[in-house]
Amino acid sequence: MTEERKKPVKRPRVGMPEQDPGQRIRNFKEVPFGYTSEMAIREAERCLGCKARECVAGCPVEVDIPRMIELVRDGKFLEAYRVVRETNSLPAICGRVCPQEEQCEIKCLLGRKGEPVAIGRIERFVADYAMQRGEAELDRPRPRQGRVAIVGSGPAGLTAAGDLAKLGYQVTVFEALHAPGGVLMYGIPEFRLPKDIVHAEVNLLRAMGVDLQLNVVVGRTLTVDELMKDGYQAVFLGTGAGLPTFMSIPGETLNGVYSANEFLTRTNLMKAYLFPEHDTPIKAGRRVAVVGAGNVAMDSVRCAIRLGAEAGIIVYRRSEAEMPARKEEIHHAVDEGVVFRTLTNPVRILGDERGWVKALECIRMELGEPDASGRRRPIPIAGSEFTMEVDTVVMALGTSPNPIIHQTTPGLEVNRWGCLVADETTGLTTRPMVYAGGDAVTGAATVILAMGAGKRAAVAIHRELENL
Amino acid sequence: MFKIAERRDLTPVTKLFRVQAPLVARKAQPGQFVIVRVREQGERIPLTIAGYDREKGTITVVVQEVGKTSGLACRLEEGQGFPDLAGPLGRPAEPLLIKTGRAITVGGGFGVAPILPIAGLLRQWGVKVTSIIGARTADLLILEDELAAVSDEVLVATDDGSRGTHGFVTQVLQDLIDKGQRIDQVIAIGPMAMMRAVAGVTQAPGLATLVSVDPVMVDGTGMCGACRLTVAGEVKFACVDGPLFDAHQVDFDEQVRRGKMYAVEEKRALEACRCGGGHQ
Numbered sequence: 001m002t003e004e005r006k007k008p009v010k011r012p013r014v015g016m017p018e019q020d021p022g023q024r025i026r027n028f029k030e031v032p033f034g035y036t037s038e039m040a041i042r043e044a045e046r047c048l049g050c051k052a053r054e055c056v057a058g059c060p061v062e063v064d065i066p067r068m069i070e071l072v073r074d075g076k077f078l079e080a081y082r083v084v085r086e087t088n089s090l091p092a093i094c095g096r097v098c099p100q101e102e103q104c105e106i107k108c109l110l111g112r113k114g115e116p117v118a119i120g121r122i123e124r125f126v127a128d129y130a131m132q133r134g135e136a137e138l139d140r141p142r143p144r145q146g147r148v149a150i151v152g153s154g155p156a157g158l159t160a161a162g163d164l165a166k167l168g169y170q171v172t173v174f175e176a177l178h179a180p181g182g183v184l185m186y187g188i189p190e191f192r193l194p195k196d197i198v199h200a201e202v203n204l205l206r207a208m209g210v211d212l213q214l215n216v217v218v219g220r221t222l223t224v225d226e227l228m229k230d231g232y233q234a235v236f237l238g239t240g241a242g243l244p245t246f247m248s249i250p251g252e253t254l255n256g257v258y259s260a261n262e263f264l265t266r267t268n269l270m271k272a273y274l275f276p277e278h279d280t281p282i283k284a285g286r287r288v289a290v291v292g293a294g295n296v297a298m299d300s301v302r303c304a305i306r307l308g309a310e311a312g313i314i315v316y317r318r319s320e321a322e323m324p325a326r327k328e329e330i331h332h333a334v335d336e337g338v339v340f341r342t343l344t345n346p347v348r349i350l351g352d353e354r355g356w357v358k359a360l361e362c363i364r365m366e367l368g369e370p371d372a373s374g375r376r377r378p379i380p381i382a383g384s385e386f387t388m389e390v391d392t393v394v395m396a397l398g399t400s401p402n403p404i405i406h407q408t409t410p411g412l413e414v415n416r417w418g419c420l421v422a423d424e425t426t427g428l429t430t431r432p433m434v435y436a437g438g439d440a441v442t443g444a445a446t447v448i449l450a451m452g453a454g455k456r457a458a459v460a461i462h463r464e465l466e467n468l
Numbered sequence: 469m470f471k472i473a474e475r476r477d478l479t480p481v482t483k484l485f486r487v488q489a490p491l492v493a494r495k496a497q498p499g500q501f502v503i504v505r506v507r508e509q510g511e512r513i514p515l516t517i518a519g520y521d522r523e524k525g526t527i528t529v530v531v532q533e534v535g536k537t538s539g540l541a542c543r544l545e546e547g548q549g550f551p552d553l554a555g556p557l558g559r560p561a562e563p564l565l566i567k568t569g570r571a572i573t574v575g576g577g578f579g580v581a582p583i584l585p586i587a588g589l590l591r592q593w594g595v596k597v598t599s600i601i602g603a604r605t606a607d608l609l610i611l612e613d614e615l616a617a618v619s620d621e622v623l624v625a626t627d628d629g630s631r632g633t634h635g636f637v638t639q640v641l642q643d644l645i646d647k648g649q650r651i652d653q654v655i656a657i658g659p660m661a662m663m664r665a666v667a668g669v670t671q672a673p674g675l676a677t678l679v680s681v682d683p684v685m686v687d688g689t690g691m692c693g694a695c696r697l698t699v700a701g702e703v704k705f706a707c708v709d710g711p712l713f714d715a716h717q718v719d720f721d722e723q724v725r726r727g728k729m730y731a732v733e734e735k736r737a738l739e740a741c742r743c744g745g746g747h748q
């Protein structure tokens with residue numbers, strides 16, 4: 001960029017309007033409304049246009065952020081969209097769910113003294129702008145020899161599928177559930193990521209010729225070996241980390257105890273909040289304790305409140321500083337009246353005479369020395385047990401990969417956490433022409449990391465298929 | 469769309485569907501199930517596979533009307549279909565079955581349907597098969613001829629005495645045990661109360677007994693844990709660890725209780741649509 005950059009304007013970060021908390025806890029509509037064109041320009045004007053371009057390095061798919069911001073500042077929104085789309089195939093989603101504060105925004109020079117440029121909000125604006133104008137269409141690829149099977153339609157699978165289809169390969173995506181999108185559909189709630197956006201992204205893939213086969217559980221309906229035999233030259237496994245974790249404490253099979261996966265799947269994928277127009281019920285309860293403090297926990301507790309719970313309580317064994325959720329989600333949860341019980345760990349779930357949850361017995365914790373993860377280890381304080389009255393308990397303690405695939409694919413190795421072993425740069429597994437990426441390889445992580453893995457695998461698959 | 473190739477009304481509230489599902493038919497094994505939805509807004513429910521034809525690419529399922537979703541399913545006609553159907557899921561029965569001697573199968577209500585392929589498998593191995601079937605009344609007995617074709621004998625019990633033994637299937641089973649006949653394994657599928665009663669009868673003589681549990685499910689692939697149950701003091705997921713389990717290790721009380729988790733909602737759903745529940 002040789003042209004002279006306009007001078008940055010010093011002003012505080014432009015806020016993003018959002019639904020009032022008192023109102024939004026009664027609906028599932030999206031919480032933030034997004035920037036208007038004017039807001040986006042005003043925020044873009046804050047960018048220093050520095051030479052360091054550290055923000056790009058902070059982005060797992062290296063979006064040319066300074067260029068995007070510059071174009072937005074000049075009102076060239078569609079051009080800005082194209083810049084983002086060069087490296088990020090799901091910008092409307094990433095703008096909403098990426099942990100920007102740990103990736104691009106943390107690197108922003110402005111952030112050293114004040115607030116960084118709101119890169120995520122600008123990205124979201126650009127993507128929404130293009131989608132609303134139907135400008136999101138992609139160029140029609142020139143067909144090329146080669147068939148690739150993608151297993152799983154989460155961000156990893158969708159990205160790999162999109163990139164390979166762009167190169168002209170025949171791509172088929174196999175998805176176990178009845179709807180594509182992975183966690184974007186079944187996990188992340190409507191009020192944070194409207195499902196229309198996921199549908200739009202999936203439809204773009206369809207328009208590019210990607211074939212979507214739903215209701216196919218690979219390992220059961222078809223195996224990886226059968227896919228290879230059926231003429232797919234390469235397989236990409238983007239099967240995620242879908243297995244829930246329970247605490248193995250007494251009372252976990254009482255009525256009213258859910259895994260976050262079940263609670264969120266019922267609510268989001270099955271639309272239990274529209275029961276009985278939609279057939280799937282949910283028992284949100286009156287007082288809901290959600291155990292954990294990641295994005296999954298925040299989503300669960302905020303769903304519970306919208307489903308009518310009087311009290312939504314986060315129970316977390318470490319302190320506020322260690323909570324892994326995006327800052328914005330924690331902030332939204334606080335605004336919505338969620339109660340945080342930190343340094344608290346459940347030891348037992350108590351039931352009534354009919355077998356329904358009536359209370360959660362917890363113990364207080366204190367922080368000791370840092371553990372392997374670098375976070376200070378929580379240690380129970382002897383004799384500090386107490387009970388809190390609740391009628392629903394949701395376990396949001398992390399997830400691990402489903403063993404179905406590796407159990408049914410000879411030669412496919414997993415590590416001791418059950419994650420598929422795959423090369424970091426290519427995604428190649430221990431089976432030739434079988435690639436993997438996303439949560440299936442890393443364990444539960446982020447949308448953008450899954451996309452990055454899908455991208456790298458697409459490049460690697462292309463390199464192999466070209467040489468066939 | 470998974471097209472219904474054939475529909476048969478087994479009783480006024482029990483329908484058999486042969487469904488076009490070639491990939492599932494290619495892999496299906498006795499003991500496994502599929503997850504279906506009956507409409508776009510529908511919930512995901514498990515249906516046990518009652519048969520399959522690998523050449524024709526069809527599987528057979530039997531649905532009994534008990535609530536809204538099963539009621540809607542029972543209204544599906546030939547040519548219509550299930551918008552979604554995934555499977556085959558769960559562990560096949562094969563490794564759990566004793567492949568010699570004599571087996572008793574016990575089918576209560578529409579549980580006779582999933583018994584069919586299991587009895588067929590046992591017969592293939594040369595196991596002598598005695599099948600006991602039961603229902604409230606003679607008109608509600610299903611698939612008797614089909615079962616007879618894969619059994620050495622079929623014994624019938626009805627609650628009202630309109631056919632066979634007047635009483636429950638467990639009485640017939642108890643009689644066989646009391647006669648001191650050789651029994652290597654019992655396989656019981658039906659309502660939870662029936663399976664629990666069978667487990668009670670076979671416990672004292674120490675007869676190996678399998679039951680197929682039928683908990684609430686969502687995904688059917690191990691993802692949600694809705695299907696949790698305690699077996700031998702350990703928490704299992706019925707959809708991936710089952711659905712067949714050692715009857716003497718299953719915590720039936722817990723299963724009955726968990727089965728009632730959505731009783732209020734089920735009633736509400738039924739009232740809201742007034743579509744199902746010709747029964748009870």
Ligand SMILES: Cc1cc2nc3c(=O)[nH]c(=O)nc-3n(C[C@H](O)[C@H](O)[C@H](O)COP(=O)(O)OP(=O)(O)OC[C@H]3O[C@@H](n4cnc5c(N)ncnc54)[C@H](O)[C@@H]3O)c2cc1C
Pocket residue numbers: 096097098099151152153154155156157174175176177180181182183184187188216217218219238239240241242264295296299326402404405437438439440444445446447448450
């Ligand atoms: C509630 C929740 C909130 C989250 N919030 C955020 C957030 O704000 N920001 C963020 O960056 N990340 C967030 N994450 C994490 C993020 O969603 C995941 O890291 C990401 O979706 C992983 O993508 P993936 O493609 O690897 O797998 P997934 O999205 O899990 O997709 C895997 C897909 O594969 C399918 N599948 C699995 N097994 C098979 C099989 N055998 N055959 C066929 N299909 C199969 C599954 O049904 C699923 O559709 C959140 C996760 C959850 C659960």
Ligand code: FES
Pocket residue numbers: 684685686687688689690691692693694695696705706707708
């Ligand atoms: S039905 Fe979800 S884990 Fe079994």
